[in-house]
Amino acid sequence: MDKFLIRGGRPLHGEIPIGGAKNSALKLLVAGLLTSERLVVSNVPRIDDIGTMRLLLAQHGVAVEDVDGTGQVLSVGGDITNTEAPYDIVSRMRASILVLGPLLATVGEARVSLPGGCAIGTRPVDLHLKGLEALGAEIKLEAGYIDARAPRGLAGARIILPFASVGATENLLMAASLAEGRTEIVNAAREPEIDDLIACLNAMGARITGEGTGTLVIDGVKTLHGAHHAVVADRIECGTYACAVGIAGGDVRLLGGRIDHLGSVVRALEEAGVEVTEDQGAMRVRRTGRLKGVDIMTEPYPGFPTDMQAQFMALFSVAEGASMITETIFENRFMHVPELNRMGARINVHGSSAIIRGVESLSGAPVMATDLRASFSLILAGLAAQGETAISRIYHLDRGYEAVERKLSGCGAIIERVAD
Numbered sequence: 147m148d149k150f151l152i153r154g155g156r157p158l159h160g161e162i163p164i165g166g167a168k169n170s171a172l173k174l175l176v177a178g179l180l181t182s183e184r185l186v187v188s189n190v191p192r193i194d195d196i197g198t199m200r201l202l203l204a205q206h207g208v209a210v211e212d213v214d215g216t217g218q219v220l221s222v223g224g225d226i227t228n229t230e231a232p233y234d235i236v237s238r239m240r241a242s243i244l245v246l247g248p249l250l251a252t253v254g255e256a257r258v259s260l261p262g263g264c265a266i267g268t269r270p271v272d273l274h275l276k277g278l279e280a281l282g283a284e285i286k287l288e289a290g291y292i293d294a295r296a297p298r299g300l301a302g303a304r305i306i307l308p309f310a311s312v313g314a315t316e317n318l319l320m321a322a323s324l325a326e327g328r329t330e331i332v333n334a335a336r337e338p339e340i341d342d343l344i345a346c347l348n349a350m351g352a353r354i355t356g357e358g359t360g361t362l363v364i365d366g367v368k369t370l371h372g373a374h375h376a377v378v379a380d381r382i383e384c385g386t387y388a389c390a391v392g393i394a395g396g397d398v399r400l401l402g403g404r405i406d407h408l409g410s411v412v413r414a415l416e417e418a419g420v421e422v423t424e425d426q427g428a429m430r431v432r433r434t435g436r437l438k439g440v441d442i443m444t445e446p447y448p449g450f451p452t453d454m455q456a457q458f459m460a461l462f463s464v465a466e467g468a469s470m471i472t473e474t475i476f477e478n479r480f481m482h483v484p485e486l487n488r489m490g491a492r493i494n495v496h497g498s499s500a501i502i503r504g505v506e507s508l509s510g511a512p513v514m515a516t517d518l519r520a521s522f523s524l525i526l527a528g529l530a531a532q533g534e535t536a537i538s539r540i541y542h543l544d545r546g547y548e549a550v551e552r553k554l555s556g557c558g559a560i561i562e563r564v565a566d
């Protein structure tokens with residue numbers, strides 16, 4: 147197991163390239179199950195979750211090839227030979243549940259392990275299952291597995307989601323693309339990654355309209371074909387590095403960062419005293435003065451993303467005044483709080499809200515990463531802290547961030563990966 151050693155106190159200057167979005171690339175690769183032709187996906191981030199997805203697709207008999215040897219252009223293709231998604235892969239990566247809709251739509255059956263809870267919450271999949279049942283699937287839960295069948299194929303339906311679930315919207319979109327007739331998904335998620343999946347499915351011959359509106363209309367087609375699609379820029383990676391500049395100070399251009407996908411994050415940064423501008427295909431982030439505390443609440447897009455909550459917690463821990471962060475999406479997403487407090491932060495959690503009383507400075511300490519975004523909040527704290535911070539269990543971070551130490555040290559940070 148690796149750990150990071152960070153020496154804080156240095157401002158960041160330079161450029162950081164922003165990669166393709168983890169939360170889009172994973173679903174785009176799954177979309178490859180919907181056709182026996184080749185789907186080529188470019189701008190794929192080189193992160194551990196992509197390796198796990200390749201393993202899962204291989205388990206279904208579908209090959210994922212590295213087209214040019216860079217790991218950034220992957221081609222998915224081949225016939226599905228096995229419809230089981232086993233526990234050992236699904237429990238490692240929850241996005242595995244996304245194979246359910248495509249397997250049902252193409253081969254009419256799937257056996258997918260229930261993902262169960264994870265560090266940030268219970269994360270049930272009831273909305274995925276109810277939606278697929280509305281499309282005609284017969285679903286049984288047995289021995290920890292979802293047994294789903296659609297012996298007569300899937301048929302379009304009007305589905306009203308009680309909550310705009312990202313994963314349920316994606317599973318239903320892919321299944322409905324090959325269902326007979328029209329499907330309408332009301333209260334669909336509106337995240338940019340959903341629009342990216344729709345663009346890819348439409349390039350494969352699907353007929354989907356309504357992206358970004360919350361109501362998606364899918365006219366099912368008989369087959370989908372191969373296509374080439376480039377993954378949208380990772381708004382969470384971009385927002386995370388913006389927080390790095392916010393907490394460490396300095397001036398950095400985030401290359402390829404999409405400011406238009408980060409409205410609520412940019413507003414919070416600006417309120418906190420961080421300057422954000424669009425700069426010729428990059429997002430430029432600067433901070434010279436003291437940070438100020440801000441209140442934020444996580445919400446589905448276009449609201450403030452839960453995947454940026456931990457990073458802002460670190461930022462506000464050294465801001466002037468108090469901040470309140472309310473987490474409304476996941477019930478247990480404050481595991482970074484005790485670790486930040488060990489570094490000198492003053493954070494109290496009351497139910498789904500955390501009160502952060504800003505301190506003058508943090509001090510380096512040995513801390514432990516508990517999940518993907520929490521891991522980065524500790525890096526951010528380490529960049530601002532006096533002395534050395536040692537972060538263990540960074541395998542959580544490697545799930546979703548590419549080349550963190552290279553990107554940060556390229557801008558002047560002192561960060562090193564060492565074997566634990």
Ligand SMILES: CC(=O)N[C@H]1[C@@H](OP(=O)(O)OP(=O)(O)OC[C@H]2O[C@@H](n3ccc(=O)[nH]c3=O)[C@H](O)[C@@H]2O)O[C@H](CO)[C@@H](O)[C@@H]1O
Pocket residue numbers: 169170172240241267268269270271272273274275309310311312313314452453475476477
């Ligand atoms: C791989 C991926 O893209 N992950 C993202 C995706 O996760 P994911 O797709 O799991 O997130 P959802 O939007 O589905 O979940 C949000 C909330 O709805 C609840 N829920 C969801 C489905 C369901 O059937 N029943 C139910 O109760 C969940 O427990 C959670 O509390 O969106 C989240 C919310 O933006 C992000 O934090 C994750 O990074």
Ligand SMILES: C=C(OP(=O)(O)O)C(=O)O
Pocket residue numbers: 169239240241453518519546
């Ligand atoms: C929670 C996240 O991912 P996952 O849904 O894969 O757990 C995330 O990307 O912050």
